[in-house]
Amino acid sequence: xxxxxxxxxxxxxxxxxxxxxxxxxxxxxxxxxxxxxxxxxxxxxxxxxxxxxxxxxxxxxxxxxxxxxxxxxxxxxxxxxxxxxxxxxxxxxxxxxxxxxxxxxxxxxxxxxxxxxxxxxxxxxxxxxxxxxxxxxxxxxxxxxxxxxxxxxxxxxxxxxxxxxxxxxxxxxxxxxxxxxxxxxxxxxxxxxxxxxxxxxxxxxxxxxxxxxxxxxxxxxxxxxxxxxxxxxxxxxxxxxxxxxxxxxxxxxxxxxxxxxxxxxxxxxxxxxxxxxxxxxxxxxxxxxxxxxxxxxxxxx
Amino acid sequence: xxxxxxxxxxxxxxxxxxxxxxxxxxxxxxxxxxxxxxxxxxxxxxxxxxxxxxxxxxxxxxxxxxxxxxxxxxxxxxxxxxxxxxxxxxxxxxxxxxxxxxxxxxxxxxxxxxxxxxxxxxxxxxxxxxxxxxxxxxxxxxxxxxxxxxxxxxxxxxxxxxxxxxxxxxxxxxxxxxxxxxxxxxxxxxxxxxxxxxxxxxxxxxxxxxxxxxxxxxxxxxxxxxxxxxxxxxxxxxxxxxxxxxxxxxxxxxxxxxxxxxxxxxxxxxxxxxxxxxxxxxxxxxxxxxxxxxxxxxxxxxxxxxxxxxxxxxxxxxxxxxxxxxxxxxxxxxxxxxxxxxxxxxxxxxxxxxxxxxxxxxxxxxxxxxxxxxxxxxxxxxxxxxxxxxxxxxxxxxxxxxxxxxxxxxxxxxxxxxxxxxxxxxxxxxxxxxxxxxxxxxxxxxxxxxxxxxxxxxxxxxxxxxxxxxxxxxxxxxxxxxxxxxxxxxxxxxxxxxxxxxxxxxxxxxxxxxxxxxxxxxxxxxxxxxxxxxxxxxxxxxxxxxxxxxxxxxxxxxxxxxxxxxxxxxxxxxxxxxxxxxxxxxxxxxxxxxxxxxxxxxxxxxxxxxxxxxxxxxxxxxxxxxxxxxxxxxxxxxxxxxxxxxxxxxxxxxxxxxxxxxxxxxxxxxxxxxxxxxx
Numbered sequence: 003x004x005x006x007x008x009x010x011x012x013x014x015x016x017x018x019x020x021x022x023x024x025x026x027x028x029x030x031x032x033x034x035x036x037x038x039x040x041x042x043x044x045x046x047x048x049x050x051x052x053x054x055x056x057x058x059x060x061x062x063x064x065x066x067x068x069x070x071x072x073x074x075x076x077x078x079x080x081x082x083x084x085x086x087x088x089x090x091x092x093x094x095x096x097x098x099x100x101x102x103x104x105x106x107x108x109x110x111x112x113x114x115x116x117x118x119x120x121x122x123x124x125x126x127x128x129x130x131x132x133x134x135x136x137x138x139x140x141x142x143x144x145x146x147x148x149x150x151x152x153x154x155x156x157x158x159x160x161x162x163x164x165x166x167x168x169x170x171x172x173x174x175x176x177x178x179x180x181x182x183x184x185x186x187x188x189x190x191x192x193x194x195x196x197x198x199x200x201x202x203x204x205x206x207x208x209x210x211x212x213x214x215x216x217x218x219x220x221x222x223x224x225x226x227x228x229x230x231x232x233x234x235x236x237x238x239x240x241x242x243x244x245x246x247x248x249x250x251x252x253x254x255x256x257x258x259x260x261x262x263x264x265x266x267x268x269x270x271x272x273x274x275x276x277x278x279x280x281x282x283x284x285x286x287x288x289x290x291x292x293x294x295x296x297x298x299x300x301x302x303x
Numbered sequence: 304x305x306x307x308x309x310x311x312x313x314x315x316x317x318x319x320x321x322x323x324x325x326x327x328x329x330x331x332x333x334x335x336x337x338x339x340x341x342x343x344x345x346x347x348x349x350x351x352x353x354x355x356x357x358x359x360x361x362x363x364x365x366x367x368x369x370x371x372x373x374x375x376x377x378x379x380x381x382x383x384x385x386x387x388x389x390x391x392x393x394x395x396x397x398x399x400x401x402x403x404x405x406x407x408x409x410x411x412x413x414x415x416x417x418x419x420x421x422x423x424x425x426x427x428x429x430x431x432x433x434x435x436x437x438x439x440x441x442x443x444x445x446x447x448x449x450x451x452x453x454x455x456x457x458x459x460x461x462x463x464x465x466x467x468x469x470x471x472x473x474x475x476x477x478x479x480x481x482x483x484x485x486x487x488x489x490x491x492x493x494x495x496x497x498x499x500x501x502x503x504x505x506x507x508x509x510x511x512x513x514x515x516x517x518x519x520x521x522x523x524x525x526x527x528x529x530x531x532x533x534x535x536x537x538x539x540x541x542x543x544x545x546x547x548x549x550x551x552x553x554x555x556x557x558x559x560x561x562x563x564x565x566x567x568x569x570x571x572x573x574x575x576x577x578x579x580x581x582x583x584x585x586x587x588x589x590x591x592x593x594x595x596x597x598x599x600x601x602x603x604x605x606x607x608x609x610x611x612x613x614x615x616x617x618x619x620x621x622x623x624x625x626x627x628x629x630x631x632x633x634x635x636x637x638x639x640x641x642x643x644x645x646x647x648x649x650x651x652x653x654x655x656x657x658x659x660x661x662x663x664x665x666x667x668x669x670x671x672x673x674x675x676x677x678x679x680x681x682x683x684x685x686x687x688x689x690x691x692x693x694x695x696x697x698x699x700x701x702x703x704x705x706x707x708x709x710x711x712x713x714x715x716x717x718x719x720x721x722x723x724x725x726x727x728x729x730x731x732x733x734x735x736x737x738x739x740x741x742x743x744x745x746x747x748x749x750x751x752x753x754x755x756x757x758x759x760x761x762x763x764x765x766x767x768x769x770x771x772x773x774x775x776x777x778x779x780x781x782x783x784x785x786x787x788x789x790x791x792x793x794x795x796x797x798x799x800x801x802x803x804x805x806x807x808x809x810x811x812x813x814x815x816x817x818x819x820x821x822x823x824x825x826x827x828x829x830x831x832x833x834x835x836x837x838x839x840x841x842x843x844x845x846x847x848x849x850x851x852x853x854x855x856x857x858x859x860x861x862x863x864x865x866x867x868x869x870x871x872x873x874x875x876x877x878x879x880x881x882x883x884x885x886x887x888x889x890x891x892x893x894x895x896x897x898x899x900x901x902x903x904x905x906x907x908x909x910x911x912x913x914x915x916x917x918x919x920x921x922x923x924x925x926x927x928x929x930x931x932x933x934x935x936x937x938x939x940x941x942x943x944x945x946x947x948x949x950x951x952x953x954x955x956x957x958x959x960x961x962x963x964x965x966x967x968x969x970x971x972x973x974x975x976x977x978x979x980x981x982x
Binding site: 226233235256258 | 334354
């Protein structure tokens with residue numbers, strides 16, 4: 003089936019994998035709708051969803067007696083919960099995100115855009131307000147969280163126009179965004195985090211200080227994780243153009259050691275600021291990575 | 304340096320192979336745009352530098368290994384190029400000729416040295432240098448390779464130019480054997496040995512009859528005829544006592560004088576000189592005859608007494624030098640195992656009688672007899688030999704004194720008899736005796752009236768029994784033993800004589816500097832009739848002289864012999880020049896042996912081989928017929944090949960070391976290559 007414009011990043015297989023799960027926010031956010039969330043606010047917008055056959059243990063008060071009168075069977079009336087969760091997706095579009103190791107694969111930025119689209123679509127169905135902020139060493143664009151159906155089209159259009167460029171400077175834009183966000187919400191950072199971990203973690207701490215819940219999707223190419231090169235190679239840094247000649251076999255051990263230290267610093271730092279951290283290999287199927295994350299998230303709650 | 308297989312050096316070009324392979328397969332640099340260099344930018348430079356250094360080392364090791372492999376197969380030789388032919392023994396030449404020059408004393412006659420050099424030069428000049436090969440062998444008492452086989456004749460010419468006869472004897476066969484071995488090293492169309500000699504019959508008669516030249520080797524004989532007259536009369540042999548016990552009795556010094564001429568000689572003067580004494584006698588000799596003159600001299604001065612017997616005036620040439628070592632009498636202590644109250648035992652009586660047979664015989668022994676119970680360490684202080692006759696045990700101090708006696712070079716002779724208790728003997732003399740005693744055996748047939756055990760399997764090479772080896776020089780097997788000891792634990796000893804049942808009869812053991820001996824039967828009438836045999840006295844004398852270590856000191860030698868000298872000693876020849884200790888004596892006369900302080904400690908008399916005076920020559924055809932063999936090409940070739948393979952020169956093994964170095968490099972390359980990253 004040919005995809006329609008603006009639907010490039012909506013993988014229906016991915017969405018089908020997510021559909022049987024519920025996103026439960028870790029922290030209580032302010033919202034206007036009352037749902038099944040353990041929210042201090044009683045939502046007034048309760049929307050019918052579907053009927054389900056009664057099972058022992060279900061609340062009797064939820065039995066629809068009118069349907070029982072017509073069909074002589076017990077059915078439970080289910081409602082979709084709603085909340086006005088403000089979700090901010092922060093997408094890193096620096097030059098390093100444009101790296102891919104194979105001709106046919108996705109760049110990290112493309113992978114991040116897919117992930118962003120999936121999350122946005124999912125949250126729009128949850129009736130959560132979703133916003134998008136694209137940045138490299140400065141903030142490129144900001145789409146504030148909205149609940150309108152047309153907002154999804156704006157997000158997708160922004161993703162389509164997103165191209166890698168500029169050096170990675172996570173800390174500056176993140177601090178800038180943290181200053182601008184007045185409502186508490188969920189911050190989802192999608193980046194390869196190729197910056198000084200201390201600066202990035204400091205910025206995340208800034209969000210946390212303002213009461214936001216944080217999820218970090220760390221995107222890494224498979225070649226960055228395994229360093230599969232075997233012949234003499236001249237590597238060029240895509241951000242600053244620096245070149246160096248390398249004997250891959252000779253430095254593989256040192257590379258892997260440095261990489262492990264880098265990842266562990268982020269994993270530990272995120273745990274310290276109570277942010278969820280998930281490393282994605284762009285060679286992994288998107289739905290697998292997303293499902294695993296959401297499953298872990300649901301178990302936490 | 305040279306090479307046996309130089310064509311393998313072409314493979315040296317293979318050393319370039321590792322370099323070419325390195326250039327052809329070196330890494331093509333791939334260019335990759337990467338997200339960040341932060342994880343390796345610090346280490347990549349260091350790793351790259353190390354990798355490049357390792358690659359250079361590896362390439363050098365591989366190139367060197369290839370080069371060494373080529374050099375190893377080329378079989379390198381140290382030395383001049385022409386020596387490689389010697390190494391293989393397969394020198395290619397048209398004619399290979401070995402010139403054998405006689406430098407014996409007989410070649411000193413007038414005109415002979417010039418004739419010798421002329422004949423040798425002629426034999427050398429008839430060859431084409433560079434095409435033919437030549438060698439020079441000289442000989443007198445021994446043979447020497449003066450110039451090895453080679454296609455360049457410079458060394459051979461020098462050797463021929465310096466040919467000069469000495470004073471040695473004629474060892475013709477030894478020279479031809481050496482020449483034959485040398486000429487076989489050539490793969491030549493014609494292989495020849497040219498013998499230049501006066502062909503003395505004396506040097507040919509005593510040859511080894513088995514020796515023949517290799518098949519195909521031609522023997523060309525060039526007789527040298529002296530222009531000067533042959534000395535008609537010469538001393539051809541002499542005889543003087545080597546050692547003599549100091550005595551007033553005169554000893555005989557005898558020389559044999561030969562008249563080689565066809566005329567009788569009536570007035571040959573023979574002069575004897577020793578110390579202050581000079582005595583001249585006249586000798587009449589018939590044509591072609593040998594006569595002898597005997598001088599009598601009293602050797603009454605301890606130490607070396609030297610002198611000579613010479614032909615006087617124009618009587619002839621030759622001299623006989625002698626050196627007699629006059630020794631004090633050998634002090635023998637006989638410890639008899641009988642009790643003090645008893646009369647001397649049979650064995651002690653016979654032994655004492657053997658040592659002092661009578662007033663008219665000068666005994667070299669001074670014997671003292673004591674009982675075993677009276678023996679003390681002081682009794683042994685001046686004894687040279689101690690005889691333990693029928694002694695089971697002695698006081699410990701006396702046993703210690705016996706050990707000291709052996710340590711300083713003395714001798715102990717055990718003669719166990721019926722009074723000896725085996726256990727006590729074994730316990731007391733375990734460290735000194737040649738063996739232990741087990742039990743007394745009866746001669747096999749003696750008990751039933753038979754002949755008993757006899758001595759058999761005698762080591763006639765031993766100095767004690769050497770005198771009995773010749774016919775009519777005594778038969779030791781005539782002695783019959785009714786009883787004798789069976790011995791055991793004789794592993795450290797040498798068995799010199801066995802009984803006819805193969806049990807040891809006479810044993811000898813080196814203890815310290817001295818020697819202990821044991822006769823497994825006591826020489827008394829109850830045990831054997833040995834004391835009554837005529838061989839008993841010489842056996843006792845020989846044994847005692849051997850135990851006193853007198854017989855090993857030789858004082859007379861022949862030109863060509865290497866003279867013995869101890870550590871720190873040096874030898875001075877008759878002209879006062881020092882002789883290297885490993886060089887033979889080349890002049891006749893008296894050689895002095897001096898200690899480190901320059902003091903004369905002994906002298907040696909060195910004489911020419913008396914046979915050198917005999918001018919009788921052997922016919923050249925006889926020598927050629929006796930030594931030459933017809934050529935057998937196949938056998939000859941295989942023999943030479945086998946010879947070359949069997950006797951490789953030491954420096955041919957150099958290629959093994961080169962190969963080992965190559966393998967070591969390859970192992971090192973393997974180890975370093977495993978540590979080096981490929982990319």
